[in-house]
Amino acid sequence: MVNRSRTPQRTQFVCRECGHESARWLGFCPAPGCGSSLPLQEVDVVARVGNRSSWLTGSGERPRELSQLASEDRSRFALPSEEFNRVLGGGIVPGSVALLAGEPGVGKSTLLLQLARYLSESGRQVAYVSGEESPHQIKLRSERLGFAGDGVFLVSDTDVDLALSNLDECQPLLVIVDSIQTLFTQDAPAGPGSVAQVRECGLKLLQWAKQRNVPVFLAGHMTKDGSLAGPRVLEHMVDLVMYLEAQDVSSYRILRSGKNRFGSTTEIGVFEMTGQGLVEVPDPSQALLAQRYERAVGASLVPALEGTRPLMLEIQALTSPAFAPVPRRVANGVDYNRLLMLAAVASRRCGLELGGQDIIVNVAGGFRVNEPAADLGIILALASSLYNRPLDPQLVAVGEVGLSGELRTVPQMERRITEAARLGLSKCILPENAQDDVTRTSEMEPVFVRTVRQALRASLGSAGKAGVSISEQEYERDIDELGFG
Ligand code: TYD
Ligand code: MG
Numbered sequence: 001m002v003n004r005s006r007t008p009q010r011t012q013f014v015c016r017e018c019g020h021e022s023a024r025w026l027g028f029c030p031a032p033g034c035g036s037s038l039p040l041q042e043v044d045v046v047a048r049v050g051n052r053s054s055w056l057t058g059s060g061e062r063p064r065e066l067s068q069l070a071s072e073d074r075s076r077f078a079l080p081s082e083e084f085n086r087v088l089g090g091g092i093v094p095g096s097v098a099l100l101a102g103e104p105g106v107g108k109s110t111l112l113l114q115l116a117r118y119l120s121e122s123g124r125q126v127a128y129v130s131g132e133e134s135p136h137q138i139k140l141r142s143e144r145l146g147f148a149g150d151g152v153f154l155v156s157d158t159d160v161d162l163a164l165s166n167l168d169e170c171q172p173l174l175v176i177v178d179s180i181q182t183l184f185t186q187d188a189p190a191g192p193g194s195v196a197q198v199r200e201c202g203l204k205l206l207q208w209a210k211q212r213n214v215p216v217f218l219a220g221h222m223t224k225d226g227s228l229a230g231p232r233v234l235e236h237m238v239d240l241v242m243y244l245e246a247q248d249v250s251s252y253r254i255l256r257s258g259k260n261r262f263g264s265t266t267e268i269g270v271f272e273m274t275g276q277g278l279v280e281v282p283d284p285s286q287a288l289l290a291q292r293y294e295r296a297v298g299a300s301l302v303p304a305l306e307g308t309r310p311l312m313l314e315i316q317a318l319t320s321p322a323f324a325p326v327p328r329r330v331a332n333g334v335d336y337n338r339l340l341m342l343a344a345v346a347s348r349r350c351g352l353e354l355g356g357q358d359i360i361v362n363v364a365g366g367f368r369v370n371e372p373a374a375d376l377g378i379i380l381a382l383a384s385s386l387y388n389r390p391l392d393p394q395l396v397a398v399g400e401v402g403l404s405g406e407l408r409t410v411p412q413m414e415r416r417i418t419e420a421a422r423l424g425l426s427k428c429i430l431p432e433n434a435q436d437d438v439t440r441t442s443e444m445e446p447v448f449v450r451t452v453r454q455a456l457r458a459s460l461g462s463a464g465k466a467g468v469s470i471s472e473q474e475y476e477r478d479i480d481e482l483g484f485g
Helices: 045-049 082-088 108-121 135-144 160-170 195-212 232-237 284-290 336-349 372-387 413-422 432-437 452-466 472-482
Strands: 011-014 041-044 097-102 126-130 152-155 174-178 216-221 240-245 252-260 268-274 277-280 299-306 309-321 329-332 357-363 395-397 427-431 445-449
Touching: 041 195, 082 252, 082 268, 097 108, 097 195, 097 232, 108 126, 108 135, 108 152, 108 174, 108 216, 108 277, 126 135, 126 160, 135 152, 152 160, 160 195, 174 195, 195 216, 195 232, 284 309, 299 372, 299 413, 309 372, 309 413, 329 336, 336 357, 336 372, 336 452, 357 372, 372 395, 372 452, 395 452, 413 427, 413 432, 427 432, 427 452, 432 445, 445 452
Parallel strands: 097 216, 097 240, 126 152, 126 174, 174 216, 299 395, 329 357, 395 427, 427 445
Antiparallel strands: 011 041, 240 252, 252 268, 268 277, 299 309, 309 357
16 A cells, blocks of 8 residues: 555756746756746655645535535725726725736836725725835835825735734735745745745735635736746736836836736726826826827827727837848837738838838837737838828828738727727728728718728828839729829
């Protein structure tokens, strides 16, 4: 008989980035999608086997029929911050565990302290576990935010077991942990911040949150390349993953949802970092338009959709003659491969001579656009830069571009156009097959086109003709189809 009460001592090797486990040592991580070049780290398996009961229920429960479970009252606590609420999916769900990830200095601690403030001001007690900053530093920040700190209890233990027993004493209704990388537990072998530690601490917090039905918010550091340093293992365990992002020079902070068990992941919240902390930007479209230079060359407007909210984004493009044998393409806020595809379509189907040009594309304000709806806007911005002619400041463009240079319609056309009209813009270039999706109004003048080439003509007129290597007949036909010359 095998004695199961003692697991034989065995070593395993885990990746410090993603937590991939391997039976033998490797100098890199073989897991697909990780590609870490750090050598795998040796860990002791016995220590990690530890407690075999479920981390959710705590004890070895018998299987139960779904219909027999009493439905829990998952009433959310809605925050006074609309932007934050939207990303959470309507408010904080009791017992949920959320990870707020971001680069150092982006404002995670600030946002979490503001969260503590919202709850304490509605009479709910909050515990703030900080392994990163001294209570004095947190006090300084709260003074900066103009918040005295009533109802917020600071816990400075970094041993997760001690911190949790402290939490049981003060019985908070929300726990904030800043940051998960600074916590450690005696039950895991490696040092603080390692995968084994982060996983073990994460599990303990998760178990605590589920058993007491108290929400826990964890701050987690992210590396420059966007991966969570170490705690990628956490992404699978927590209920919500939010990313706080900023572009280097921009004061805008964008809160994005990467995973949400209680809501949509397409929503974003927009904040601005000010001297008094993070302030909501309820109308980002307006804020972005206000900073626009109307006669800018190489800029186009695209009404994008972020979740349920339309957002007027300014796409900027700069083309300049390349000096290196292989021209450079830089994509900020748009997908790099999409940009390569659009540049290829623009040069093959519309005759834009981009082959010898370096291309830089940027979305103003540090925003990102992942929808094909921005395709046409990107090509118009490129063409405007190439011809050195500004687009009409009243113009917006929407449409997905196919490889033959044809334009396709995109979802929610009406909402995009309404947003443009709300902002006082009066012209839009749309795919021809969007005709039925748009109700015509007197404020908005839609131009329906079938191809990118026609869109270029409609927006850049004769400048569009100059660089286009198509026959005069084709040009005339396009003009006829559009009904203007
Ligand atoms: P912080 O929340 O400490 O970032 P993180 O926890 O993600 O590392 O915020 C750091 C930056 O924010 C810091 O450079 C100072 C700036 N800041 C403001 O501009 N205004 C404020 O009111 C606060 C509190 C911070
Ligand atoms: Mg911090």
